[in-house]
Each structure stands twice: as C-alpha cells, then as structure tokens.
Amino acid sequence: MDNSYCSCCFNNNVMDMNNNIEKKWQTEWKNNHVFESKIDNNRPKFFVTVPWPYTNGSLHVGHGRTYTLGDIIARYKRLEGYNVLFPMGFHESGTPILAFSERLRENDPDTIKLYRSYLEEYEEKGNIDRLIESFKEPENIANYFADKIINDFTALGYSIDWTRRFTSADADYQEIVKWQFKKLKDLNLIKQGNYPILYSIKDENAVGEDDIKDGDVDKVTIEEYTGLILENDDFNLIAASVRPETIFGITNAWISNSLYTIFEYNNKHYAVSKEAFTKLSYQYNIKFVKDIKPDEITSRKFKVPLLNEYIDVYIADFVDPDNATGVVYSVPGHAIYDYYYIKKLGLKLNIKKVIAIDNISVEKLLERYGYEEKSLKEATQELYKAEYYNGILINSGNYSGLSVKDARDKIKNDLISSGKAIIVYETSRKAVTRSGSKVIVAVINGQWFIDYSQPWLKKKTHEMIDEMAFYPEFYRKIMADAIDWLRERPCARKRGIGTRLPFDNEWVIESLSDSTIYMVGYTNLKYLRNIYNELGEIPDEILNYVYLNGDFPENYKKFREDIQMARNEFNYWYGVDLRITAPPHISNHLSFYLMNHAAIFEKDKYPKGLIISGLVISNGAKISKSKGNVISLLKIKEKYSADIYRLFVAVGADISSLLDWNEKDLSAVIKRYESFIDIMNNFEFKNDDGFIYKWFASRFYSNLNDYFNLMASYKIRDAYISIFYNVLNDIKHLELRHGDVNAAVSMILKDWLIALSPVIPHTCEEYWHRYIENSFVSLKTLDKNIANRIDNYTIESENYIENLINDIREIKRAAKISGSGALITVYGDDQEYFIKNYNNLTGKFKIAIPDYMKNKQRIMNKMIDEYAIINENIDYIQEMTSLKIEVNRSNKIDKKNPWPGRPLIRII
RNA sequence: GCGGAGAUUGCCGAGCCAGGACAAAGGCGAUGGAUUCAGGGUCCAUUUCCGCAGGGAUUCGGGGGUUCAAAUCCCCCUCUCCGCACCA
Structure with missing residues (x-):
C-alpha cells in the first residue's frame, strides 16, 4: 500500500517526461508515414495480424497484451530486415452492439451506467449525456469506440498501418464476404437444416450464455430426449426418455397429477403435459386440441412399440410436468425411481431385466443406498453410468447382444425412422434469462450451416496444421483436436449487424463466420474499394482473378490498374505469417480461420504461424467489472506511460502463461526502467579501454546473441531479460569494478537502442535522436553477424x-x-x-x-x-x-x- | 464425462522437450552490512540444514522403476486450473 507513494513520485517526474516524449514520436512516425507498408521485392515480407477488436466499448489491460505482443513482433521483424505489414480493422458484426443500443433506447439503467463508465474516461462531463443519446443509434457506438481504440493504440506506440483499415460493416468488405460464401457453397460446404437453440418465449429471441441467469457459472445445455409414442386409438402418449434402449423392459408409464394437453400433429392426436405442449410448439408444427385431466390418461391402456404390449399409466409425484413431455415410461428392472415407486404404490407388475451387468442392480443399489427418497438420485447416477459403460442387452429381440452404448443409438434411430418416436429437446436445467423469463429449447427451421465435418476439408486442414508453426508448440495438438471435433456450424442468423447471405437475403451471416479470411482485405481492400465505389459491387470475376489467380476479367478492364494492384498486393503479402490470439479462440475463430483458408486458397496462401498467448488477470483475479479490477488501456498509458506497459507485457510473464497486472510486479519493472533512464540521461560519449571494457563488450554481444536466438522462437521475455536486465546487471558489475559507465555504454549504445526498440520504442527513439543521429531507430536493422565480437577468453x-x-x-x-x-x-x-x-x-x-x-x-x-x-x-x-x-x-x-x-x- | 495444461526451495516463477557442474535462474519478501545515511533510495552479502578451509547431508506433489547419474525419462496415485459451440 505504502509504495503507492513512490509510484506517485515517479508519476510526477519521469512519467510526465515520458508522456511528452511518447506523443512527440508518435506524431513523428505518423507524419513521416513510417509504418505504412509498401511492396518491396528486395526484402522478404512478414505479415502479422491480431484479431480486430469488437467496438462495443473501450479496451482494457487484458486486451492490450495481444496487440502489444503483435507490435513487439512487428517491430522486431523490421529490425531483422523484413518488410512488415501490421494492419488493423474493427469488428462490428453480430448482436451485442445492436443489443446495447436497444437497451439504451429502453433506458436500461445498467447499460447506461456501463456506457457512462466508459465515457467518463474519455470525455468532459458535459458531453456524456449527449453521447449516450447518440448511442441509441448502433453505428454511433461502433464509430465512437473505433476512434477511441485508434487513439489508444496510437498512444501505446503501435506500429500499425492505419491506411489499410476497414470494418466488418463496410459495404466494400462485405462484397468479399459474399464472394467467400458463394465459394463455400460451390464447394458444397453450405447446408440447410433444423437446429435446436436456447430460446426465450417472452423475448421471442435466441438466448446466449450471457443472457441466462448464472449462465456462466452453471452452464445450460440442450439435451436430446427420445419421445416414445405410446399408442391408443383415442390419442397417443409421448413418453420422453434418455434411455431408449430399455424399451423392452417397460412395464407401465407415469404422469404427474396436473393438466395435460391434446394436440394435433400430422393428423394424429397426442397428449403431453400442458407445459410440454407450449415447449413442443416451438419444436414442431403442432395444433392445440384441448386440455384434459390426468384420469383421462390413466383410464386408458397404451401400446408400447417394438415390445407390442399394452401398459397402464399411473400418477406419480416424482414426475415433473415441466420436464420434457411430462410423461415417463417405467422400467423398474433398470431404473431406481421406477422400482421404488412401484413398491411404494404396491403395484403388481412383472419386472423385466433387459440389460445384463455384473455386480450391480436396482435391488442391490437400493439396499446399499437405503429405501429413501433422498438417495434415489445418487443411486440412479451410479446405475446409469455402470449400465452405459458395461451393460449388454438381453431379452430385447433383435437388439439382444448389443452393448448399451450401441443399442441406444440404434433403437433411437429405428424408432424415429419408423415413426414410433420423435426427438424432444429440453434444457439441461431449469433456466431463466437475466430479466427472469423462462428459457426453453426452440428448433429453428431452415437454419444455414457451414459443414465443417467434410473429411476432405479436415484432411486439408490437418496438412496445413502440420506445416504451421505453433508457439507454444503444444497448441498444435489442441488445434488439431478442435478441427476433428468441429461439425456443422450455424453460420447465419435472423438479426444483427453483418453481411446478408448472398443466396438467402433473410439471413445475416453470423459474426464469427464473416471474419475468417478477412485478413485478405488488409492487403488490397483500398484498391478494391475504388471499384466498389463506382460499381456498387465487386464482381466475382474480379475477386476470382485477384484472390485465386483466375482469368483477367475483360469486362472490367477499365479498372485494370486497381485490379492489378489488388492482385499484386495480395500475392506479395498473403498468407499470414503470424497470427496472435488467445486460447478462447481455438475452438471457434481459429478453427474457422484455418478451415476456410484450407477450403478456398492455394497452399502458398495458407496461414503459416500462430501464437496463442495466455490470459491476463488483474491483481490476482479475472478481469471483470464486478470485481472492479478493470483497468482501461487509456488509464494505463496515462498512469504509467506506454513504454512501461509494453515492458511489463514483454517481461512480466512468458508469452503462453498467465500475466498478472499488479502494482508489486509493476514497480519492480519500473525500477529497472528507471535505472535505464538514469544511465541514458547521464550519458555522454567517452573512450576508455582495459580488461573490464573488453569484458563488458563481449558480454553485451553474447547477450545480444542470446536475444536473437530467443526471439527466433518468440521467447520475448527471455530475450529481454538478456538484452535489458542482464546488460543492466553487467553495467552495475562494471561500476563495482570501477569502470566508467559512459565509456562502456559508448561501445554498445547504437546496437543496444536498436535491440530494445521493439519493446520501448519511444524511449529508444528519444535517445537515438539525442545521441546517435537524426533517423528513426524504429526502421534500423541489426547485424546478426556478431560472433567475432564475443571474446570468450x-x-x-x-x-x-x-x-x-x-x-x-x-x-x-x-x-x-x-x-x-x-x-x-x-x-x-x-x-x-x-x-x-x-x-x-x-x-x-x-x-x-x-x-x-x-x-x-x-x-x-x-x-x-x-x-x-x-x-x-x-x-x-x-x-x-x-x-x-x-x-x-x-x-x-x-x-x-x-x-x-x-x-x-x-x-x- | 471428453480433451488439454500444471504441482519446484517464504511467495511469484525459470529449469523438464535434448538426464550430469542444480541447493536449483530471476523477481518479491526477510536478515546483516555499506553509503558524511537518520532507516519508503542505492549498492554488497546471506536467505534448506550442518560445517573452525572452498566441504557435507537432505530436497523439486506422493509412490515405484530405468540409469554410473533423475527436478528432468517411464509407470501408478493425489490434487489444481482451462476449454467443450452458435457467443463476441
């Protein structure tokens, strides 16, 4: 607590100086177009990207890590002599911006509070109300925060080429997305089908995890029940089960003592609980007929398919009318509840065994757990698990001899295809939205999918993964597993910002699916834009020529220059040499990124490398508004300066591990940085020689050598420990040896400033201009041939x-x-x-x-x-x-x- | 459940892939000392235990194995963290 004092002192002195210096060099870089990339055939190119930020709010320390790592690497690659392209754009697709805007229109107090807190960091008090008012128009949110993010990124010294900027809401970019989806359709990767989603009846909308109360701590999933049709001439009964393989052991059925509903479906009548009817009406096209009392069911007998026997229906209080269909069939031979209630009600039924398994049975379990209602659940779990993994079907007709695992799917599929069962979806637990309305499962008809299950596509993607570089390496396997696990993926929805499906205007392409190959736009959208502005579209012939080496589109030869430039830029810069993201992207964005490239592009345009950096926490806890530990990027650079933030990101933790933003670790970094500043401010060129200077120079180049080797595999932390911490330690050692610091630093200053510049560019730029020459250190290269400067003796x-x-x-x-x-x-x-x-x-x-x-x-x-x-x-x-x-x-x-x-x- | 990562000396955290100089880097903290110093700065030393000559003993979640040699390789166990979909 007390050392906040010292960082205050620091703030007043070095900090103010730093902020001025930083602004100065940012302006110089911008005015001199230092980071605007151009084709240069004499240098190897390096294309590095980070995900474009979503513009619904300001960014915090956590977001900043990925972008900062991207910038450090971009700068390092320049230092190695590469022609680097490091671009940025903004993501505006999807529902959140729309939803926030909507909530502002409804004057939702939480949302107003949230945006007020964002704005308070950027704006005078007087402007806030006006801005929030303007946010009722969604694009104003997107534009406002895009501007602020540009400012923040500039203030952190990122060497981004802003001239290539675009957003996912730009009409010209969306031409590329449409072209991409037509390609996918040509490849037979686009499909249509039915799809269950979580849904709120009251809100008439799909709900995501974020919309559900406690959805993040207690996940809600969609469960698939087999709705077995029990037949009667008056009406059928639908009994839901997750264990259709026990069908041959059915002795009776249970319903609850509540209202049931008869509905019509494909000209037949069915009964389920009243609650179930409502839910099923969102899954099937069904028509209400009438409500009935339970005794209208219990007075009838129903025929069980496959088994071909008639059974009775009883009322049992363990049946929940609000779960699945409110009707369950009873298999007392293999279900704890059923057995317990049959005994309790004194029913005389012929209990049948249809699963063979050693050492475990309903009777034995009940004995062990005791005949009490509270232990039924636990016993059930144990039984189900044992039978699922080890059970073999007996007395089950043609299915006898199958394992439970296999029989379950086979019986279910046979029943459904013969019309004896339907699928009934239910939530894994009772859930409500944050506003308190009930969450159910609804089936969307005609949902568009991208079919990622195609074997040819998986194979191509695996080949790509084999060729790519992964940092850290263990993500290669995780990535490959994610590809295997991917199946059909819904790729469009009915609302949200984004691109309309080119072949079905009703649908908007879902926000992750519209951003899988968007990096192509960085290379050449500024040329394609000219065409769009004139034609109002970018024809497929042009894009085929530009991206896939198709034939030159003679119909559009008046755009020859732009088309040719677009193609040259694409061929020069693409594919992405390195993409830097975080672990949550693996199973979605990164998978789509790889698979879409594999589907559409030639091998030489494939992604070549991936860095997956660890998460950032703040003061030991996950960053979240509720914990109050959100620190915005703006605040960071104001409080600590960009270079100190960058230095902390570089050396605070290894690239793949958790980085904790906290005052203690930060002050250790600041201390070292200050001692560097001290040396630099007191520097003047001096000449001296002798043993200890020879030693110092050798040590420096030995450290520089380590730096090169470590950076080659992006071990940024270790590299900067060598070139920054170790060199500072050597300077201290040299002082102890009564060497002259300035004479020593004189020998290495030029190379040292260049080597440090990727992490602390402003500081280096300042001293470079002060002591070396009037050029940009950010554009200097370093000679790796230094072996002769290291004297091991x-x-x-x-x-x-x-x-x-x-x-x-x-x-x-x-x-x-x-x-x-x-x-x-x-x-x-x-x-x-x-x-x-x-x-x-x-x-x-x-x-x-x-x-x-x-x-x-x-x-x-x-x-x-x-x-x-x-x-x-x-x-x-x-x-x-x-x-x-x-x-x-x-x-x-x-x-x-x-x-x-x-x-x-x-x-x- | 499935898949992945991990457990290191007061704390944080390297090392493990390519076994040997590892009592184990670095930082923080702690202790002692220095600095014309009045104890929030800087520097030096110490920080598992023992030791009157640079040495020895015991350590890297627990257990077992391979080896001349294991924090590092193999097997088993315990515990912790992360992801599992339509959400950007």
Missing part, C-alpha cells in the same frame, strides 16, 4: 575472478577466521602436463590422481593465464575480500594441487 577470465572471490569469502566464513592476507597458488607446468597426459601418467605424476578426481567437477577444461589475470585484477580482489593478495605459480606436482579454475587458497 575475457568472459571466462572474469568468471574466474568472481569464483575466486567467492571461494575466498566462503573459506573465511566456514573457517570463521579473519586473516590479513591470502596466498593464491595457481596451477603450473606440472599440473598442465598432468591434464594433457592424463591417460598415460608415469612416476611422480601418479601421486596427484586422487586429488584430481576429487576436484574434477570444478576444474576448467580451458586453461587461462590465471597468474596474469589475478595480477591484472588484484586491486579489485583485495577490495572485495579485504585481504592482501599474493599470487604464485605452482612449481611442483603434489598430493594437493591447484588446478585450472581451482587455485589453492590459503588465508594468512
């Missing part, structure tokens, strides 16, 4: 000195003595001879073998001139140990010897 020598000092200290501590001096004996000719001729030693040398073996682990294999090195650094050793140091060379081999890297030390 010097590095090892310094290590040797440090080890020596540590040994002397340890001896002093362990021996609890404090002499005034130390005599150091380093290895001599005899020891050197010993090591070189270890395999055929003779005479006097044999005496040293035990000593050599004992110390072997710490003997350096490379020999350095220890005598000279100690003498060269003797002042430092004396200072660090507070001992007067004397050195000599060993002149004989003995029982106890100094060895390379392991001198003898005697405190005197």
Whole structure:
C-alpha cells in the first residue's frame, strides 16, 4: 500500500517526461508515414495480424497484451530486415452492439451506467449525456469506440498501418464476404437444416450464455430426449426418455397429477403435459386440441412399440410436468425411481431385466443406498453410468447382444425412422434469462450451416496444421483436436449487424463466420474499394482473378490498374505469417480461420504461424467489472506511460502463461526502467579501454546473441531479460569494478537502442535522436553477424575472478577466521602436463590422481593465464575480500594441487 | 464425462522437450552490512540444514522403476486450473 507513494513520485517526474516524449514520436512516425507498408521485392515480407477488436466499448489491460505482443513482433521483424505489414480493422458484426443500443433506447439503467463508465474516461462531463443519446443509434457506438481504440493504440506506440483499415460493416468488405460464401457453397460446404437453440418465449429471441441467469457459472445445455409414442386409438402418449434402449423392459408409464394437453400433429392426436405442449410448439408444427385431466390418461391402456404390449399409466409425484413431455415410461428392472415407486404404490407388475451387468442392480443399489427418497438420485447416477459403460442387452429381440452404448443409438434411430418416436429437446436445467423469463429449447427451421465435418476439408486442414508453426508448440495438438471435433456450424442468423447471405437475403451471416479470411482485405481492400465505389459491387470475376489467380476479367478492364494492384498486393503479402490470439479462440475463430483458408486458397496462401498467448488477470483475479479490477488501456498509458506497459507485457510473464497486472510486479519493472533512464540521461560519449571494457563488450554481444536466438522462437521475455536486465546487471558489475559507465555504454549504445526498440520504442527513439543521429531507430536493422565480437577468453577470465572471490569469502566464513592476507597458488607446468597426459601418467605424476578426481567437477577444461589475470585484477580482489593478495605459480606436482579454475587458497 | 495444461526451495516463477557442474535462474519478501545515511533510495552479502578451509547431508506433489547419474525419462496415485459451440 505504502509504495503507492513512490509510484506517485515517479508519476510526477519521469512519467510526465515520458508522456511528452511518447506523443512527440508518435506524431513523428505518423507524419513521416513510417509504418505504412509498401511492396518491396528486395526484402522478404512478414505479415502479422491480431484479431480486430469488437467496438462495443473501450479496451482494457487484458486486451492490450495481444496487440502489444503483435507490435513487439512487428517491430522486431523490421529490425531483422523484413518488410512488415501490421494492419488493423474493427469488428462490428453480430448482436451485442445492436443489443446495447436497444437497451439504451429502453433506458436500461445498467447499460447506461456501463456506457457512462466508459465515457467518463474519455470525455468532459458535459458531453456524456449527449453521447449516450447518440448511442441509441448502433453505428454511433461502433464509430465512437473505433476512434477511441485508434487513439489508444496510437498512444501505446503501435506500429500499425492505419491506411489499410476497414470494418466488418463496410459495404466494400462485405462484397468479399459474399464472394467467400458463394465459394463455400460451390464447394458444397453450405447446408440447410433444423437446429435446436436456447430460446426465450417472452423475448421471442435466441438466448446466449450471457443472457441466462448464472449462465456462466452453471452452464445450460440442450439435451436430446427420445419421445416414445405410446399408442391408443383415442390419442397417443409421448413418453420422453434418455434411455431408449430399455424399451423392452417397460412395464407401465407415469404422469404427474396436473393438466395435460391434446394436440394435433400430422393428423394424429397426442397428449403431453400442458407445459410440454407450449415447449413442443416451438419444436414442431403442432395444433392445440384441448386440455384434459390426468384420469383421462390413466383410464386408458397404451401400446408400447417394438415390445407390442399394452401398459397402464399411473400418477406419480416424482414426475415433473415441466420436464420434457411430462410423461415417463417405467422400467423398474433398470431404473431406481421406477422400482421404488412401484413398491411404494404396491403395484403388481412383472419386472423385466433387459440389460445384463455384473455386480450391480436396482435391488442391490437400493439396499446399499437405503429405501429413501433422498438417495434415489445418487443411486440412479451410479446405475446409469455402470449400465452405459458395461451393460449388454438381453431379452430385447433383435437388439439382444448389443452393448448399451450401441443399442441406444440404434433403437433411437429405428424408432424415429419408423415413426414410433420423435426427438424432444429440453434444457439441461431449469433456466431463466437475466430479466427472469423462462428459457426453453426452440428448433429453428431452415437454419444455414457451414459443414465443417467434410473429411476432405479436415484432411486439408490437418496438412496445413502440420506445416504451421505453433508457439507454444503444444497448441498444435489442441488445434488439431478442435478441427476433428468441429461439425456443422450455424453460420447465419435472423438479426444483427453483418453481411446478408448472398443466396438467402433473410439471413445475416453470423459474426464469427464473416471474419475468417478477412485478413485478405488488409492487403488490397483500398484498391478494391475504388471499384466498389463506382460499381456498387465487386464482381466475382474480379475477386476470382485477384484472390485465386483466375482469368483477367475483360469486362472490367477499365479498372485494370486497381485490379492489378489488388492482385499484386495480395500475392506479395498473403498468407499470414503470424497470427496472435488467445486460447478462447481455438475452438471457434481459429478453427474457422484455418478451415476456410484450407477450403478456398492455394497452399502458398495458407496461414503459416500462430501464437496463442495466455490470459491476463488483474491483481490476482479475472478481469471483470464486478470485481472492479478493470483497468482501461487509456488509464494505463496515462498512469504509467506506454513504454512501461509494453515492458511489463514483454517481461512480466512468458508469452503462453498467465500475466498478472499488479502494482508489486509493476514497480519492480519500473525500477529497472528507471535505472535505464538514469544511465541514458547521464550519458555522454567517452573512450576508455582495459580488461573490464573488453569484458563488458563481449558480454553485451553474447547477450545480444542470446536475444536473437530467443526471439527466433518468440521467447520475448527471455530475450529481454538478456538484452535489458542482464546488460543492466553487467553495467552495475562494471561500476563495482570501477569502470566508467559512459565509456562502456559508448561501445554498445547504437546496437543496444536498436535491440530494445521493439519493446520501448519511444524511449529508444528519444535517445537515438539525442545521441546517435537524426533517423528513426524504429526502421534500423541489426547485424546478426556478431560472433567475432564475443571474446570468450575475457568472459571466462572474469568468471574466474568472481569464483575466486567467492571461494575466498566462503573459506573465511566456514573457517570463521579473519586473516590479513591470502596466498593464491595457481596451477603450473606440472599440473598442465598432468591434464594433457592424463591417460598415460608415469612416476611422480601418479601421486596427484586422487586429488584430481576429487576436484574434477570444478576444474576448467580451458586453461587461462590465471597468474596474469589475478595480477591484472588484484586491486579489485583485495577490495572485495579485504585481504592482501599474493599470487604464485605452482612449481611442483603434489598430493594437493591447484588446478585450472581451482587455485589453492590459503588465508594468512 | 471428453480433451488439454500444471504441482519446484517464504511467495511469484525459470529449469523438464535434448538426464550430469542444480541447493536449483530471476523477481518479491526477510536478515546483516555499506553509503558524511537518520532507516519508503542505492549498492554488497546471506536467505534448506550442518560445517573452525572452498566441504557435507537432505530436497523439486506422493509412490515405484530405468540409469554410473533423475527436478528432468517411464509407470501408478493425489490434487489444481482451462476449454467443450452458435457467443463476441
């Protein structure tokens, strides 16, 4: 708590300076068009994308991580000499913006509060009401926040080429989406069918997880029941079950003591509970006939299909009329409830066994759990599970001998195809929307799907995945599994912002499906736009030519220049070399992204790499409004500056792991950054040489080498620990050695600023201009050929000195003595001879073998001139140990010897 | 249930894929010291235990195995986290 004090001090000084500096360079970059990418055939290209943000509100720390990683990588790739394209656009498709706008129109207090909180960060108090009023028009929300996000991204120093910006609501972009869907249809990947969804009768709308009360903590899913038709000449009864394989064990049926409804379906009459009728009317085209009392059912007998026997119906209070059809059939041989109630009601029924399984049965379970109502549920679960995994059907006609698993699907399908059963959908639990209206399952007729189940498409996508790069690697398998798991996916809905299906105007393409290949637009939409503006469409012939190397569209040759540019830009930049996203996208966006590319494009346009970064939490908790730990990007850059945020994102956690945004870790990063600023502000060019400068330069290039190697696999954190933290530590060490910091930094400043610039670009740009030259460090490249600048002999020598000092200290501590001096004996000719001729030693040398073996682990294999090195650094050793140091060379081999890297030390 | 990730020394968190110099990086915290210093700054040292000579003992969720050698490889167990669809 108290150290908030110190970050305040920091805020006042460095922070203000930083904000000015940052704005200055952002303006310079923009005015000089530094990050606007152009085709350059002399350089390899690198196309990096992050998902376009959804514009229904402002972004927070969590969102910022992915974008910041994208920018760091874009900048690093420039530094490596690539021609980089790092674009951005905005997502406006789908229902949320529409829904928020609607709620504002209804003056919903929560929504008003939410938007007020967004706006308070950006606007003067006086403007807020006016803006909220304007948000009643959905596009005003989208436009407002798109602008704010551009500002935020600019303020964080992102090197985005904004000239290529577009949104998913732009009419010209939507021409590409339409073209894409026509392609998918040509490939037979578009289908139509019935589809169950969660639905609110009162709202007359589909409901998502977010709309359901406690939907995030207790998920609601759609359950599929088999509605078995029990026949009677007056009317049929529909009994719902999740275990159709037990049909041969039916002895009776149960209903509740409540109202039932008779309806007409395909000219026949059926009865279900009154509640069930309402729900079924959203699943089937049925007509109300009349309500009846339960005794109209219990007074009749009904015939069970397949079994071909007539059964009685009884009233039981465990039957819930508001679950499925409100009618259940009874299999006392294999259902705990049924058995219990038959005994309880004293019914004389012939209990049949139709599943063979060892060591478990209804009777045994009831004995174990006790004949009590409260334990029935638990016993049921145990029984169902055991029978499902281990049961074999018996006494079940043609189905005898099948496993329960197999029989379930087979009997269900046979019943449905012969008209003896229908599918009945029900929610997995009773659920209501946030506004309190009941959630049921409705079946949408004529729903459009993309069929991702096609084997040829899965195969192609798997081949793509095999070729791609994944960071971290383990996501390759997760991605492949997600592809296998994908089936038909609804791709359109009746409302929301987006593109209309080109072959069915009633439907709007669903928001994730319209954004699977949108990155193509970054390469060339600005040229296609010219065509759209004139024609009001972008004809397929043009897009086929541009994206699929089709024939030149002679009909449109007056647009030859734009068409040619669009095609060149696409062929030069596409495919996406690296896409950076987060884990929640794997089973949806990323799967569609890969599969749509596999379906439509040639291999050389496939995605080439994927980074999946970890989540961001804030102060140890998931970021959410309710926890009050949402920190907007705007606030971050105001409070900490862009470079500090970027540095924290880079070094705060490994790319794949959880990043916790918290004051403590942050202040550690700030401390290091401040010491860098300190060095830089006090810098002036100086010349000096000597051992420690040689060491420092070697260490720097060794760190730089590590940086290159680590960045090659996007280990950004480790790379910056090398080039930032390690170098700062070396500078501290150099000070301890009484080296001149400025002289040392003079040797490496240019390369250091370039290497740091991807993470702290503003800071680097500032010092680059101040000390180096008037050009943009953001566009400089670094030479990787630095092996000759690393002098390992010097590095090892310094290590040797440090080890020596540590040994002397340890001896002093362990021996609890404090002499005034130390005599150091380093290895001599005899020891050197010993090591070189270890395999055929003779005479006097044999005496040293035990000593050599004992110390072997710490003997350096490379020999350095220890005598000279100690003498060269003797002042430092004396200072660090507070001992007067004397050195000599060993002149004989003995029982106890100094060895390379392991001198003898005697405190005197 | 299915699939995935993980459990490391006070805390956070590297290392594990390619076994050996690992008592195990780094940060935070703690302790001692330095700094013409009055204790929120900076620097140095220590931070599993034992040790009057640079050493030894015991550790990396639990158990077993492979190996000259295991935090690292194999098997079993326990526990934690994440995803499972129409929602951007």
